[in-house]
Amino acid sequence: MRNSQLSAVLFMVLSMLSYQVSASYAKQLMQALDPFTVVTLRLSFASILVVLMFRSWKIIQRLPHLKWRDLLFYSAAVCVMNVLFYASLGKLPQGIAVGLEFLGPLTLALLSIKHKSDYIWVGLAIAGIALMVPWQDTHAHNFSYIGAAYALGAGICWAFYIYFGQRVARQNMGMHALSIAIVLSTLILLPINSIRNPEAMLQFQYWPQALMIALLATAIPYTLDLMALKRLSKLSYGTLSSLSPALAAIAGMLLLKEHITLWQTLALICIMTASVGVTYRASRTAPESSKVSAS
Template identity: 30%
Template sequence: MSAAPATAAAAPIAPLPEPAAARPAGIATMVGSGLSNQVGAALGALAFPVLGPVGVVAIRQYVAALALLAVGRPRLRAFTAEQWRPVALLALVLGTMNLSLYTAIDRVGLGLAVTLEFLGPLAVALAASRRRVDAVCAVVAGAGVVTLMRPQPSADPLGMGLGLLAAVCWASYILLNRTVGRRVPGAQGTAAAAALSALVFLPVGVVVMVRQPPTAGAVGYAVAAGILASAVPYLADVFTLRRVSAQAFGLFMSVNPALAALVGRIVLGQHLGVVEWAAIGAIVTANALSILAPRR
């Protein structure tokens, strides 16, 4: 998720039949989850001048681990070697995904960074399909990426490269989460991976705090990022997937890059040009078309 683990793309919970009255609640939860995710990332960016992206990610990992451990309650001592292997890989992916995304946000802005990261789940979805419409969607999304990464005086190749690394990590998260879901019951695997990732970032956080003592405001922004961009979206996704179809959920998830651009403008004052908005629109449209097109 955008700045958060993509629970939507790999959630094992199938939507249950619900009365029509439950759908507004599901839609409201999706809206709240998307806004929470992007506002959390924006608040984390406000702490960059003091903590830097590494410090913010470290604190976010701690908060996310506490939240997921409370929900998943993994029985770590009962894990076998076959279970620990994908969990350890998932922990590595989680840390790398958040670090690369937040560093990209620091360099190219929230809207562009989240849009590039979103290419990960889009690529997984398109690669698994053999429909002609998905080939068209891939071309449209590719055109959007080329437009975003076109050479220009203000371009930041490293920031864009980190956004693409976050996309690779998000795609890897989806595939690994499927394996973890098959080998570890419930949310125990994801919770264990989050805890392991937090342990890896523990010395990193200590070094950052010692080298540059943080202010209370910066720590508050980083903690808010962990809550709003990790804990809230995870719990909201579990709630939402019981009330709306997977198709509707995926369609709304595709709007996250546009939400990120709007939040970046309002909270961080990051403005995008017409061309960048058009590129974001192309990527969002490609995902929407892929979801809405009829399947055999």
């Protein structure tokens, strides 16, 4: 592997680590503030960071000419995905929350593959869900059905984020689309939470932590992702992304002293294996379909 590819792999791993560490810090902050307040503060600071990072004031003159239907759906997916994911973090171990959320984009990828042989990946994903739930103990201290529903809902929003993100990408806005989505999310959540829980929003002693979470969850990972994408194929990027649930579990164990069961560990392995498999299969299917269309 060339040095540029090794660097890209390092950028990708650091990006995922940064995001998972931010999730761990967010969960720690939830001991003082409710999840909705934490996600509101994080997106508020993130909106400032991304606008400065990508110099998104340049897109202002193009705003009247954008296709706002897709952009609004994309922004809604970003907003609801973050709210539901942070709600799931308040009720589930981090590794389980990320593993269940990861089923959203995995399902979207599975739906795009037509070969019968690929049902093995569907089976692994289903096995992952089945093993994740402690059926033998509905009152397990490290599992919440409501939290699982939040995480699965976040996964569905993640799938919509990918789908509408691809449509928005056709407008050639680059990372400005993300800036618009995060700013719109902030404009929705900030007034709601200011009315709902104004005291929590004005606890200034927690703002530095929220800024750090925004930095770790937004500025650093997106910058590293951009650097990695310049050097990695879609297959490599998708395969490395499959490490997210494992890194989440490790971050939760080291930073939050969380532990998951053997069965839940096997569930994460099933989900990650399914993701690697479907990513590899999609990379093989794309060239074949292009040959057919060319003929």
